[in-house]
Structures are given as structure tokens and as C-alpha cells.
Amino acid sequence: MSMPVIVVGALGKMGREVVKTIQQTPDLELYGVVDRTGQGEDIGSLIGLGTLDVVISPTLQELCVAAAQEKQPVVMVDFTHPNSVYEHVRMAIAYGVYPVVGTTGLSPAQLQDLADFADKADMGVLIIPNFSIGMVLLQQAAIQASQYFDHVEIIELHHNQKADAPSGTALQTAQMLAELGKTFNPAQVVETEHLPGARGATAPENIHIHSIRLPGLIAHQEVIFGAPGQIYTLRHDTSDRACYMPGVVLAIRKVTQLKRLIVGLEKIL
Ligand SMILES: NC(=O)C1=CN([C@@H]2O[C@H](COP(=O)(O)OP(=O)(O)OC[C@H]3O[C@@H](n4cnc5c(N)ncnc54)[C@H](OP(=O)(O)O)[C@@H]3O)[C@@H](O)[C@H]2O)C=CC1
Numbered sequence: 001m002s003m004p005v006i007v008v009g010a011l012g013k014m015g016r017e018v019v020k021t022i023q024q025t026p027d028l029e030l031y032g033v034v035d036r037t038g039q040g041e042d043i044g045s046l047i048g049l050g051t052l053d054v055v056i057s058p059t060l061q062e063l064c065v066a067a068a069q070e071k072q073p074v075v076m077v078d079f080t081h082p083n084s085v086y087e088h089v090r091m092a093i094a095y096g097v098y099p100v101v102g103t104t105g106l107s108p109a110q111l112q113d114l115a116d117f118a119d120k121a122d123m124g125v126l127i128i129p130n131f132s133i134g135m136v137l138l139q140q141a142a143i144q145a146s147q148y149f150d151h152v153e154i155i156e157l158h159h160n161q162k163a164d165a166p167s168g169t170a171l172q173t174a175q176m177l178a179e180l181g182k183t184f185n186p187a188q189v190v191e192t193e194h195l196p197g198a199r200g201a202t203a204p205e206n207i208h209i210h211s212i213r214l215p216g217l218i219a220h221q222e223v224i225f226g227a228p229g230q231i232y233t234l235r236h237d238t239s240d241r242a243c244y245m246p247g248v249v250l251a252i253r254k255v256t257q258l259k260r261l262i263v264g265l266e267k268i269l
């Protein structure tokens with residue numbers, strides 16, 4: 001039996017890639033789609049896949065009501081906007097629909113609230129700041145390197161349509177390093193910023209994050225370690241959003257087996 005999936009943000013850069021992937025994956029079925037435009041129109045026709053007999057619903061709630069009547073679990077994949085993702089996840093959980101979240105920008109308080117909500121509902125929720133395997137490997141290498149380097153800065157580079165800064169991935173990477181229990185970048189001099197923000201944003205444990213936004217970029221991240229006489233640079237580049245799709249499919253297959261909220265692809269590999 002195939003797993004029914006709702007895609008929220010289906011007309012977006014990621015959403016349309018997810019719709020295409022679901023169509024190509026035999027054990028997944030496109031149950032419904034939501035976006036802010038194109039309501040009542042066939043999603044396949046709109047994104048160049050031919051008619052799929054799935055029209056864009058005006059509201060997520062309409063689809064969740066229908067999903068709640070299904071005998072088998074239904075999954076919601078959200079690639080929308082930091083402003084709307086929290087409400088989408090709350091609604092999905094309330095109707096027993098399992099959320100897989102790619103949208104970044106949830107605050108720590110919102111994440112905690114959603115974790116509590118998932119616990120009460122005894123349901124799995126997956127929040128995945130980055131679905132690419134390359135980023136998981138970069139983060140693991142960064143954790144390893146940070147045992148030996150005391151100085152590190154993160155640079156993330158994205159297309160200029162991105163709403164949130166720093167990226168969810170950069171924040172997650174900084175958090176992973178901060179959790180190792182040491183403070184990075186001990187001051188060498190008294191610094192003065194002649195332009196505010198020149199040294200980037202400061203994440204916990206004094207890890208600096210610099211965000212670059214330019215047309216021509218997709219998604220890229222560098223973690224740069226420094227020590228006397230050497231620089232160790234880890235870099236991940238995406239050239240096609242297809243790189244996220246194996247992770248999205250894995251998360252869809254796993255989320256219904258979980259009973260709580262989990263953050264990070266590395267926890268389900
Ligand atoms: N976890 C990961 O691996 C990745 C995460 N992302 C994240 O995913 C999110 C989406 O990225 P991307 O696809 O590039 O963004 P896009 O802007 O291309 O797509 C978002 C889509 O969602 C729609 N949308 C916005 N708000 C709502 C709403 N309330 N209800 C329904 N639809 C809505 C938008 O409509 P409209 O255009 O009308 O606003 C748009 O069609 C971002 O937070 C990004 O950071 C991106 C890549 C990978």
C-alpha cells in the first residue's frame with residue numbers, strides 16, 4: 001500500500017521537486033497539495049508534469065479533515081515560509097497527520113511547543129534543516145575537527161529569494177559545535193566594528209555566522225577552522241535541489257514510525 005502525502009508549498013522551488021519525486025516513487029502517493037495561488041488547478045499541469053488529477057486546495061485544513069478519515073497514516077511535507085510553518089505543523093498534528101518539515105526559521109520556543117504537542121499526541125514529527133547527505137557529512141566532520149581547533153567561523157551562501165538568515169543549516173551546525181561544551185574564538189584583540197554586523201552574527205559559544213545572498217547561488221556552506229599556521233575548510237555546494245530528495249523520501253517513510261519530534265536528518269539515517 002502506498003503512503004499518502006500532502007505537499008504544502010507545492011508551487012515553490014522545493015515543493016515542485018517534492019511533487020515530482022512523489023510521482024516517481026512507487027510507495028508514495030500524492031494525496032493533496034496546498035499553495036497560496038493556483039487553487040482549483042491541477043498541480044501536474046502547473047509544474048509541467050502533465051495532468052495528475054490532484055488540484056491545489058485552498059486550505060491545509062480541508063486536506064487534514066479528509067486525511068483524518070483515512071484508515072492509513074497520512075504525511076504532510078512542508079516547504080513554505082518561516083511565518084506559516086508553525087501553524088501548519090500544529091494543524092497537522094491536531095488532525096493526526098504526520099509532519100515532515102523542511103521549512104527553516106522556527107524559533108526555539110516554537111520548536112519546544114511543537115515537541116510538547118507531538119508528545120501529547122504521541123506522534124512523530126521530523127524537522128530537517130537540511131535534507132542532503134553531503135551536509136550531514138560536513139557537520140560530522142566539523143564536530144570532529146572542533147575537538148582540535150579552537151577557532152571557527154561559518155559562512156552560508158544562498159540565492160537571494162531566501163527569507164530567513166542565517167540559514168537553518170548554519171544555525172544547526174553552530175548548535176552542534178556549541179553543544180560540544182567549549183567556547184570558540186578566544187579574543188586576540190579588542191575588536192571595533194566600524195560597520196555594525198561586519199563580524200557577522202554571533203551564535204552560542206561565540207561562533208560567528210556570515211550570510212551571503214546573491215542571484216546565481218543555490219545553497220552553500222563553509223565551516224572554516226583556523227589555528228596557527230593552518231586553515232581547515234569544509235565546504236558543501238548544491239547545484240540542483242534534487243540533492244534533497246532522497247532525504248525527503250527517507251523522512252516520509254520514517255515519520256509514521258516515530259512517537260516524538262526529532263530534529264535533523266542524521267538522527268534517522
Ligand atoms: N530542509 C531543507 O533541506 C531545505 C529547506 N528549504 C527551506 O524550505 C522553505 C521553502 O523554500 P523554497 O521552496 O526555496 O521557497 P519558495 O518561496 O520557492 O516556495 C515556497 C512556496 O510556499 C508557498 N507558501 C508560502 N506560504 C504559504 C502558506 N501559508 N500556505 C501555502 N503555501 C505557502 C509560496 O507561495 P508564494 O510564492 O505565493 O509566497 C511558495 O509557492 C524555506 O524555509 C527554505 O529555507 C529549502 C531547501 C532545502
Ligand SMILES: O=C(O)C1=N[C@H](C(=O)O)C[C@H](O)C1
Binds near residue numbers: 129218220
Ligand atoms: O532556502 C534554501 O534554499 C535552503 N534552506 C535551508 C536552510 O535554511 O538551511 C536548507 C538549504 O540551505 C537550502
